[in-house]
Amino acid sequence: MGEHDNAKAVLDAVRDSVPRLRENGLEADERRWIPEENIDLLDKAGVFGLAVPRRFGGLDLPLADQVAVLTEIARGCGSTSWACVAWVSTAWMATLYPDQTQEEIFGSGSVRVSGAFTPTGKAVPVEGGYRLTGKWRFNTGCRGAHWDLLAALVEHPDGEEEEVFALVPMSDLTIEDDWHVSGAAGTGSSSTSAQDLFVPAHRVLTGEYALGDGAPGRTPTAKGREYSMISYVVAASVATYIGMAKGALEVFLERLPGRGLAYTNWTDQRQHPLTQHRVALAANKIAAAEALSAGYVELLQRRADAGEQPTVEERAAVRGQAGTAIQLVKEAVQDLQTLAGASALSKYLPFQRYYRDLLALTTHGLMSPDMGLEVHGRVLVGLDPETPFL
Structure with a gap:
C-alpha cells in the first residue's frame, strides 16, 4: 500500500x-x-x-x-x-x-518508547559507555513501553555538566507505584529508577545532537521526516487535547435530547438559548484549535520536505499557537461542564473524565498555555526566547 x-x-x-x-x-x-x-x-x-x-x-x-x-x-x-x-x-x-x-x-517495526526529559539522573563515563543512576518522575506509558529514553547529567573533569539522553530497555528499570492523581490517571505516569546501570555509548546521545541534527553518520530518516524536535513533540501532544475536547462535545450532545433543567420549567435543555450559545461557542473553539494545529503542522511539514529547520520565530510561534489551541479547547470543555448538570459527575460517564484529564494535562510544563504564550510573546516583541525548548 x-x-x-x-x-x-x-x-x-x-x-x-x-x-x-x-x-x-x-x-x-x-x-x-x-x-x-x-x-x-x-x-x-x-x-x-x-x-x-x-x-x-x-x-x-x-x-x-x-x-x-x-x-x-x-x-x-x-x-x-x-x-x-x-x-x-x-x-x-x-x-x-x-x-x-x-x-x-526498531527491530520489529513496531515499538513503544517512553521518555523522561528532566535530567534527574547522573551518567558517569566508563569504558564502553556510562553508568546511569537516577529517578525519573512523570514517565508516561512506562508500564507498556519496551524502551525508556532518560535524561541525565554528565559531570566533566572541569566541573561542567552536560545533558545526555540514554536509551534503556524498560526491563532494566524499576517502575514505582507512585502515580496517584486526580486527572490523567490512566496514563500510568509513574517514576522509573536505575542504580549503577551500564548503558553502552551508542545508546547515549548528547543534548546538542538530540536538539540538533542527531548523531553524526546516522542513516537519515526518509525525506520529510527530519522535524525540529521540540516543535514535533508539541504538535503531536496537542492532538490529545483537541481529541479529548471533541470527545467531550460528542458525549455531551448524546446526553442532551430529552434532558430537562432541574428546578426550572425547561423540559428540553436544547431549547434554552444559553445552551445553544455555549454549545456553538464550544464547537467553534474546538474548530479554531484544529485550524491552528493544521497551520503549524503544515509549516513544519513544508520545512521538513525542503530539508530545512524552522526559524526561531517559527518555532516560537508553534509554542504560542499550540498554547492557544490548548487554551481554546480547555475553555470549550469548561463551558460544556457548566451545562452538563450534576449527573455528568458520575464516574461511569465519560464526560467528567474528558474534563478532568484535559484540565490535568494543561499543567504539563511544556504544554501549559501560559508557558507557550510567554515564549511566543517574547519573540514577537523582539526579545530572546530564553529557552532551549524550541
Missing part, C-alpha cells in the same frame, strides 16, 4: 476502536493504567509503527497523519492518547541515534 492508503487504514482502524476505548475509560482510571485491550487494539491498527522508519518495516507517516491518528485515539480515551503520544514521539526521537541503536530499537 502507498503512504496515503497506510494512513487511511490506521485511521479507520483507530476510529473503529473509539467506542471501546471510551468504554474502557473507567477501568483505566481505577487501575491507573490503560487496559491491555487498548494497547492490543492500537497495536493491530499499526499505531506503534507511525514514526518507525520504513527500512525497519515501519509506516513512517507524515506529521499530519500522526496527529490525525492521535486525535482520534483521544476522542475515545485521553489517557490512551497521551501514552501513545509519548510512545510515538519518543520512537521518532530514537531516529536521531546511531544506526546500531536504531537496529536495536
